Amino acid sequence: MPANDIYMKRACEIAFTMMGKTSPNPAVGAVIVKNNNIIGEGGTGKYGGDHAEVTAIKNARKRGNDIEGASIYVSLEPCSHHGKTPPCTDAIIKSGIKKVFTPLLDPNPLVSGNGIRQLADAGIEIKIMHKHFSSASDLVRGFKKYILRNRPFIINKCAMTLDGRIAATSGDSKWISNTFTRLFVHKLRAKVDAVIIGKNTFMKDNPMLNVRFDEFDDDTKKFFSVNTPKISGRENFFLEKLLKDDIPDYREPLRVMIGIPEIIPAGSNFFRDNNYIIIAGENEYRDAVNMNPELKSFYEGLNIAVKRFNSNDESIGFVMETLKDRGVMTALLEGGGTVNGSFFNAGEIDQFIYVIAPKVLGSGISPINGERTEKISDSLILRDISTVMIDNNMLINGYKEEYNFEMM
Amino acid sequence: MPANDIYMKRACEIAFTMMGKTSPNPAVGAVIVKNNNIIGEGGTGKYGGDHAEVTAIKNARKRGNDIEGASIYVSLEPCSHHGKTPPCTDAIIKSGIKKVFTPLLDPNPLVSGNGIRQLADAGIEIKIMHKHFSSASDLVRGFKKYILRNRPFIINKCAMTLDGRIAATSGDSKWISNTFTRLFVHKLRAKVDAVIIGKNTFMKDNPMLNVRFDEFDDDTKKFFSVNTPKISGRENFFLEKLLKDDIPDYREPLRVMIGIPEIIPAGSNFFRDNNYIIIAGENEYRDAVNMNPELKSFYEGLNIAVKRFNSNDESIGFVMETLKDRGVMTALLEGGGTVNGSFFNAGEIDQFIYVIAPKVLGSGISPINGERTEKISDSLILRDISTVMIDNNMLINGYKEEYNFEMM
Numbered sequence: 074m075p076a077n078d079i080y081m082k083r084a085c086e087i088a089f090t091m092m093g094k095t096s097p098n099p100a101v102g103a104v105i106v107k108n109n110n111i112i113g114e115g116g117t118g119k120y121g122g123d124h125a126e127v128t129a130i131k132n133a134r135k136r137g138n139d140i141e142g143a144s145i146y147v148s149l150e151p152c153s154h155h156g157k158t159p160p161c162t163d164a165i166i167k168s169g170i171k172k173v174f175t176p177l178l179d180p181n182p183l184v185s186g187n188g189i190r191q192l193a194d195a196g197i198e199i200k201i202m203h204k205h206f207s208s209a210s211d212l213v214r215g216f217k218k219y220i221l222r223n224r225p226f227i228i229n230k231c232a233m234t235l236d237g238r239i240a241a242t243s244g245d246s247k248w249i250s251n252t253f254t255r256l257f258v259h260k261l262r263a264k265v266d267a268v269i270i271g272k273n274t275f276m277k278d279n280p281m282l283n284v285r286f287d288e289f290d291d292d293t294k295k296f297f298s299v300n301t302p303k304i305s306g307r308e309n310f311f312l313e314k315l316l317k318d319d320i321p322d323y324r325e326p327l328r329v330m331i332g333i334p335e336i337i338p339a340g341s342n343f344f345r346d347n348n349y350i351i352i353a354g355e356n357e358y359r360d361a362v363n364m365n366p367e368l369k370s371f372y373e374g375l376n377i378a379v380k381r382f383n384s385n386d387e388s389i390g391f392v393m394e395t396l397k398d399r400g401v402m403t404a405l406l407e408g409g410g411t412v413n414g415s416f417f418n419a420g421e422i423d424q425f426i427y428v429i430a431p432k433v434l435g436s437g438i439s440p441i442n443g444e445r446t447e448k449i450s451d452s453l454i455l456r457d458i459s460t461v462m463i464d465n466n467m468l469i470n471g472y473k474e475e476y477n478f479e480m481m
Numbered sequence: 482m483p484a485n486d487i488y489m490k491r492a493c494e495i496a497f498t499m500m501g502k503t504s505p506n507p508a509v510g511a512v513i514v515k516n517n518n519i520i521g522e523g524g525t526g527k528y529g530g531d532h533a534e535v536t537a538i539k540n541a542r543k544r545g546n547d548i549e550g551a552s553i554y555v556s557l558e559p560c561s562h563h564g565k566t567p568p569c570t571d572a573i574i575k576s577g578i579k580k581v582f583t584p585l586l587d588p589n590p591l592v593s594g595n596g597i598r599q600l601a602d603a604g605i606e607i608k609i610m611h612k613h614f615s616s617a618s619d620l621v622r623g624f625k626k627y628i629l630r631n632r633p634f635i636i637n638k639c640a641m642t643l644d645g646r647i648a649a650t651s652g653d654s655k656w657i658s659n660t661f662t663r664l665f666v667h668k669l670r671a672k673v674d675a676v677i678i679g680k681n682t683f684m685k686d687n688p689m690l691n692v693r694f695d696e697f698d699d700d701t702k703k704f705f706s707v708n709t710p711k712i713s714g715r716e717n718f719f720l721e722k723l724l725k726d727d728i729p730d731y732r733e734p735l736r737v738m739i740g741i742p743e744i745i746p747a748g749s750n751f752f753r754d755n756n757y758i759i760i761a762g763e764n765e766y767r768d769a770v771n772m773n774p775e776l777k778s779f780y781e782g783l784n785i786a787v788k789r790f791n792s793n794d795e796s797i798g799f800v801m802e803t804l805k806d807r808g809v810m811t812a813l814l815e816g817g818g819t820v821n822g823s824f825f826n827a828g829e830i831d832q833f834i835y836v837i838a839p840k841v842l843g844s845g846i847s848p849i850n851g852e853r854t855e856k857i858s859d860s861l862i863l864r865d866i867s868t869v870m871i872d873n874n875m876l877i878n879g880y881k882e883e884y885n886f887e888m889m
């Protein structure tokens with residue numbers, strides 16, 4: 074691999090390690106190179122902290138390196154506007170860096186193209202690395218939706234049988250997928266800001282919804298490094314890293330419940346700490362607490378967002394708004410058929426990660442229980458499809474939209 | 482590849498070309514080698530005709546070759562019993578062949594091991610080529626079930642969306658899969674003895690159920706030779722050949738309808754020639770013809786098998802018996818949810834070929850509409866899983882049972 078590609082790949086790798094910790098900023102990586110040596114590197118810090126470029130510059134200086142005349146490889150166009158921090162373009166210009174390599178314009182309309190123009194105007198040489206466009210874009214899909222549409226990016230994950238069932242008729246769903254794909258889901262949770270379920274899943278499974286790598290035995294943990302599953306279809310840097318890398322360092326995702334349970338079972342894992350929110354309709358809330366006055370006092374002490382709405386789209390719109398206000402840029406939807414159906418019908422599922430196990434149930438619950446569809450031609454056609462066999466389970470990854478943000 | 486392996490692979494390739502034309506005999510290939518040259522080869526003829534070994538011996542002689550001292554490579558143990566033709570072991574012994582290579586014992590209990598023993602007793606050297614066990618067994622799975630259980634081998638094929646639907650709520654199903662996987666299904670039809678549907682599919686689609694390679698444009702026909710889709714999971718010789726090979730030569734499968742349509746639409750493709758059968762329950766038949774006397778005279782002129790039965794298992798048992806009596810060794814089940822459910826609940830689906838398209842419907846019809854299942858642990862766990870991406874469609878192939886017939 075040419076040296077330039079190695080540096081940019083490293084920048085993308087750093088960006089990946091930061092995913093899930095920077096929201097609602099994009100996770101970006103930067104590598105500073107001088108005389109064919111990496112003299113500094115870094116990733117975007119948590120929201121309000123330094124962006125990748127500044128982290129890398131500080132890192133180079135801390136290591137006692139002279140940046141004058143160096144090149145910087147950044148996985149996303151440097152920002153040119155004052156947000157929580159000053160523009161990265163200013164920091165780059167002041168640092169003495171003479172060359173900027175990047176594969177991707179910032180989808181933020183306040184920046185897009187301006188970052189590069191400001192750098193060029195200051196006499197800095199710009200290289201657009203088209204070759205890394207695909208890898209880099211896989212890391213900022215969530216940010217793109219958040220910045221353009223002001224809503225979180227929703228990833229719907231489910232495990233289903235070959236005949237398309239996520240649970241038996243009774244609701245039993247343990248386990249459809251194998252232990253390796255379950256570990257994969259925990260890695261995925263480590264990379265998102267929130268995990269969403271419906272009240273039915275809460276009642277049925279009493280789920281923790283956190284990252285629990287410790288639950289897996291050593292053979293399972295070793296699986297991905299020993300086997301390196303091979304991706305077919307479109308290459309996907311996010312998926313590749315998620316499969317291959319250990320994730321030693323992450324932030325617990327926010328737990329999100331849609332709907333009001335009529336009973337709160339004792340010892341519910343969902344309420345074990347303050348990192349959760351319940352989002353519900355006003356009528357549903359009123360009915361529940363009217364029926365059960367004890368529930369009223371219980372709910373009044375909780376993190377709960379309630380609003381009146383008249384349609385499914387309004388209801389999901391309220392969920393999206395509430396999550397956006399909490400700084401949730403990406404959320405993993407782990408609902409049953411009903412909740413998945415609501416998000417799907419509102420057009421808010423952006424990415425599908427479906428694991429298909431080689432089991433046949435013959436009956437049971439479908440992954441998405443949405444509105445009646447009349448025609449196959451009405452179906453949502455997914456883009457950028459990748460598949461990977463994880464032992465005997467088949468994982469399919471696809472997106473509602475191509476990442477089609479214009480390059481230069 | 483060592484020469485021995487090339488010869489055995491060739492024998493398996495010949496066997497594949499004969500699949501769908503030999504039932505209820507297994508499709509077998511044989512290659513005769515002398516002084517490192519192939520001097521004769523052949524495959525099993527249609528039922529009652531020569532077996533592969535005899536075809537190969539005749540082929541060698543026709544080409545003016547002296548067989549004395551030659552080796553024969555056969556994809557299945559030579560038969561040792563009198564069926565429609567004399568034992569192949571006799572023909573081999575008489576021919577002067579001195580060495581027999583085979584990867585697989587005959588699952589027919591009348592033969593299994595005896596063929597090899599007779600040859601060894603006659604002073605012929607036997608080599609079991611374990612390396613080709615898997616390829617060879619993929620070609621005789623149908624025969625194995627037929628000879629051991631006296632029932633046809635059922636392959637359930639369907640195309641479904643990522644959310645597990647084979648049709649929209651209205652019943653519309655055109656098209657879920659892409660044109661390449663549809664061509665693949667026509668190849669599959671060319672390799673089975675029968676295609677099964679239910680009366681609902683008959684009423685809804687007026688299907689031809691035949692092999693129609695002509696319907697595909699040149700780009701589609703070229704797809705598999707240009708792209709050679711890569712199989713993940715277990716290697717599967719049958720699947721590999723089916724993907725890669727053109728099938729210039731085949732027998733039209735028998736068309737099988739389960740159930741009695743209450744109306745026969747004019748111009749039904751199903752009845753266009755005599756190569757069909759309707760299989761139905763006595764009560765269902767009686768109700769239909771009582772309701773409509775015209776239907777009675779219509780049905781009396783048809784190929785129809787009617788029997789009284791009291792359970793789903795009895796009903797599918799009657800289907801299996803009827804098909805077996807017609808010499809059907811392998812059948813492709815292309816039913817909707819109801820018919821697939823009946824076969825599944827009776828435990829008679831042996832192979833699943835499911836194509837998953839990257840589309841999401843949000844509602845619709847599930848591939849198998851069987852009896853209520855309470856637990857995931859009650860599901861059928863498939864074996865020998867292979868997957869292959871065909872453009873953007875994912876094909877998953879699995880079996881109810883491993884091919885576990887004992888080798889030596």
